[in-house]
Amino acid sequence: MSEPLLQVRDLTKVFNVRRGNAFLKTQPLYAVNNVSFDIRAGEVLGVVGESGCGKSTLGRLILRLLEPTKGQLLFEGRDLRELTAEQMRRARSDMQMVFQDPNGSLNPAMQVGRSISETLRFHGIGTEAERYEKALKILSVVGLQASHYNRLPHEMSGGQNQRVGIARALIINPKLLIMDEAVSALDVSVQAQILKLLEEIREEFHISILFISHDLSVVNRVSDRVIVLYLGRVMEIAPVKALFSGARHPYTRGLLASRPSIDPTKRVKTEAALQGDLPSPLSLPKGCPFVTRCALATDICWQQMPEHRERAPDWIVACHHVD
Amino acid sequence: MKDLAQVEPILNVRDLRTHFEIKRGKLHAVDGVSFSVNPGRVLCIVGESGSGKSVTVMSLLRLIRRPGKVTGGTAVFHGDDLLTMSRQQLADIRGDRISMIFQNPLTSLNPALTIGDQVSEGLILHRGMGRREAQAEAVKLLRQVGIPSPKERVTDYPASFSGGMRQRIMIAAALSCKPELLIADEPTTALDVSMQAQILDLLKELQAEINNVLVMITHDLGVVASIADEVMVMYSGKVVEQAPVREIFAAPRHPYTQGLIATVRALDDASRPLHPIPGTPAIPLGQRMGCAFAPRCGFATDQCRLETPHLELVGSAHTVACHVKPDPDRTHV
Numbered sequence: 001m002s003e004p005l006l007q008v009r010d011l012t013k014v015f016n017v018r019r020g021n022a023f024l025k026t027q028p029l030y031a032v033n034n035v036s037f038d039i040r041a042g043e044v045l046g047v048v049g050e051s052g053c054g055k056s057t058l059g060r061l062i063l064r065l066l067e068p069t070k071g072q073l074l075f076e077g078r079d080l081r082e083l084t085a086e087q088m089r090r091a092r093s094d095m096q097m098v099f100q101d102p103n104g105s106l107n108p109a110m111q112v113g114r115s116i117s118e119t120l121r122f123h124g125i126g127t128e129a130e131r132y133e134k135a136l137k138i139l140s141v142v143g144l145q146a147s148h149y150n151r152l153p154h155e156m157s158g159g160q161n162q163r164v165g166i167a168r169a170l171i172i173n174p175k176l177l178i179m180d181e182a183v184s185a186l187d188v189s190v191q192a193q194i195l196k197l198l199e200e201i202r203e204e205f206h207i208s209i210l211f212i213s214h215d216l217s218v219v220n221r222v223s224d225r226v227i228v229l230y231l232g233r234v235m236e237i238a239p240v241k242a243l244f245s246g247a248r249h250p251y252t253r254g255l256l257a258s259r260p261s262i263d264p265t266k267r268v269k270t271e272a273a274l275q276g277d278l279p280s281p282l283s284l285p286k287g288c289p290f291v292t293r294c295a296l297a298t299d300i301c302w303q304q305m306p307e308h309r310e311r312a313p314d315w316i317v318a319c320h321h322v323d
Numbered sequence: 324m325k326d327l328a329q330v331e332p333i334l335n336v337r338d339l340r341t342h343f344e345i346k347r348g349k350l351h352a353v354d355g356v357s358f359s360v361n362p363g364r365v366l367c368i369v370g371e372s373g374s375g376k377s378v379t380v381m382s383l384l385r386l387i388r389r390p391g392k393v394t395g396g397t398a399v400f401h402g403d404d405l406l407t408m409s410r411q412q413l414a415d416i417r418g419d420r421i422s423m424i425f426q427n428p429l430t431s432l433n434p435a436l437t438i439g440d441q442v443s444e445g446l447i448l449h450r451g452m453g454r455r456e457a458q459a460e461a462v463k464l465l466r467q468v469g470i471p472s473p474k475e476r477v478t479d480y481p482a483s484f485s486g487g488m489r490q491r492i493m494i495a496a497a498l499s500c501k502p503e504l505l506i507a508d509e510p511t512t513a514l515d516v517s518m519q520a521q522i523l524d525l526l527k528e529l530q531a532e533i534n535n536v537l538v539m540i541t542h543d544l545g546v547v548a549s550i551a552d553e554v555m556v557m558y559s560g561k562v563v564e565q566a567p568v569r570e571i572f573a574a575p576r577h578p579y580t581q582g583l584i585a586t587v588r589a590l591d592d593a594s595r596p597l598h599p600i601p602g603t604p605a606i607p608l609g610q611r612m613g614c615a616f617a618p619r620c621g622f623a624t625d626q627c628r629l630e631t632p633h634l635e636l637v638g639s640a641h642t643v644a645c646h647v648k649p650d651p652d653r654t655h656v
Contacts (some may be wrong), residue, residue, distance in 0.1 A: 192599035260545035
């Protein structure tokens with residue numbers, strides 16, 4: 001197997017938060033806690049988890065929009081954390097991001113065509129005429145017309161603006177695309193269109209995508225492999241088919257069992273569905289963060305964070321009670 | 324089985340119309356919507372953003388403000404028309420016999436009042452309870468919706484609860500007077516999937532217990548499949564299809580419903596091909612001609628572009644507004 005595009009090792013981000021009174025001491029909040037994984041060339045790696053699990057922070061850390069507290073980010077073997085600001089700026093042309101809110105992430109006063117070619121301008125690529133040509137070409141790739149070039153974001157629908165967001169990221173031919181809840185704000189019918197577009201883009205661009213979403217069905221649809229995060233920790237990493245047909249970690253199983261079935265003739269409540277609420281990320285148990293909601297929990301789970309062990313080829317589970 | 328015609332519906336809405344006067348013209352947010360719900364039933368109103376589902380229920384409770392206006396129709400609740408009754412009569416009903424749960428549990432509770440005060444407000448206002456009695460009742464309600472140690476927490480403020488817990492508090496407040504009609508507008512959309520499942524179970528349990536009517540607005544067909552008895556699909560201000568839940572999933576007859584169901588099936592099962600509905604949802608602006616879905620519809624004919632289809636009966640309780648009514652076998656694989 002060729003070298004992975006990005007190797008993330010022991011990535012950790014601690015926020016120091018003040019609770020209540022401004023005179024109190026700050027407390028550390030581990031938003032991302034010793035996370036390690038690879039993104040391989042050309043794969044879509046899904047990241048799922050509930051709110052507060054650290055999935056958005058993870059995306060931002062990789063692009064160094066947030067500075068990691070600890071860990072390594074090896075992009076094609078080079079540690080991104082050792083780059084100077086100028087070097088990082090150049091490295092970012094290989095890594096682009098698509099955000100959740102399609103309307104809010106575009107400049108409202110800039111024609112969408114110019115927003116798209118702005119990426120090239122920023123990185124000093126091509127002449128103005130070449131940039132225009134490229135923008136027109138990429139508009140058609142994402143299913144828009146040349147006539148959209150001169151539109152303003154408010155003259156477009158949410159789905160169209162999200163296509164612009166994708167075009168803007170793709171125009172520079174990045175190797176890695178980070179999509180943070182990129183289809184979550186869209187209606188089902190439009191969501192399906194964007195997912196279809198992603199399927200086409202994958203074939204054409206041979207790009208790696210880190211696809212962050214809380215929506216398990218969407219992740220199932222687009223990913224090759226999936227990382228399950230819970231309160232900043234990796235619970236399970238597995239190929240998508242294996243995960244959705246036979247998840248091993250009790251948290252993943254609970255998450256999957258909590259999804260509403262789309263068959264009204266099957267309304268049985270499954271035992272595995274998650275109960276209770278997330279604990280406060282400021283007072284986590286010493287051991288496994290899932291211990292407060294886990295049916296399998298025993299003493300060791302309270303005491304010790306389980307190791308990330310490969311239980312089957314390509315299948316990592318962090319649980320004391322999974323063989 | 325009981326003859327359905329014999330049962331008096333709790334709510335009977337006929338030809339409801341609400342429009343908004345905006346700069347670009349008249350927006351027909353709700354354009355002739357009719358439906359009724361019988362006691363003990365759960366009706367889900369489904370549609371994408373801008374389809375008019377929220378405006379429909381807000382019109383019923385007369386929560387529409389300028390530039391919006393309810394311009395026609397009736398909404399009969401126990402023999403009285405909600406749209407024409409006096410403000411006082413309406414105020415007596417709202418929060419008592421009809422109550423509502425909103426989407427965002429973070430903003431629909433008052434941050435400056437304790438949860439006990441908010442849950443007991445309806446009891447004091449509508450049931451004439453004293454403060455102490457109402458607070459005791461609030462503790463009971465909070466326990467019923469699954470708030471841990473409710474006796475200690477009744478004096479806490481909303482800020483010290485998580486999103487899921489706040490939605491439970493909202494439900495406790497909405498159910499305090501045992502309403503005959505509970506309207507819930509996307510009650511689980513802002514919540515994580517594990518909390519969503521818990522809240523849906525709770526709503527089902529409570530609804531079965533007080534045997535009231537639940538009208539729930541959602542864009543999520545998974546939620547529909549797990550809670551609805553009846554389903555009403557809206558598109559661009561109009562009802563395009565209405566049927567019992569099993570029938571609409573097994574044999575949808577409107578191309579829009581068919582497309583939505585095929586899409587969620589493909590999302591649920593990655594081995595199915597994904598055939599998205601092309602185009603974007605229609606905005607019900609200005610003069611309208613023909614079927615609003617026609618520009619996105621693979622079955623559209625000239626008739627569809629010229630004549631507005633009306634709801635027709637295609638089964639004992641299944642209506643659809645479509646000139647073509649394509650065979651569901653095509654989508655139901």
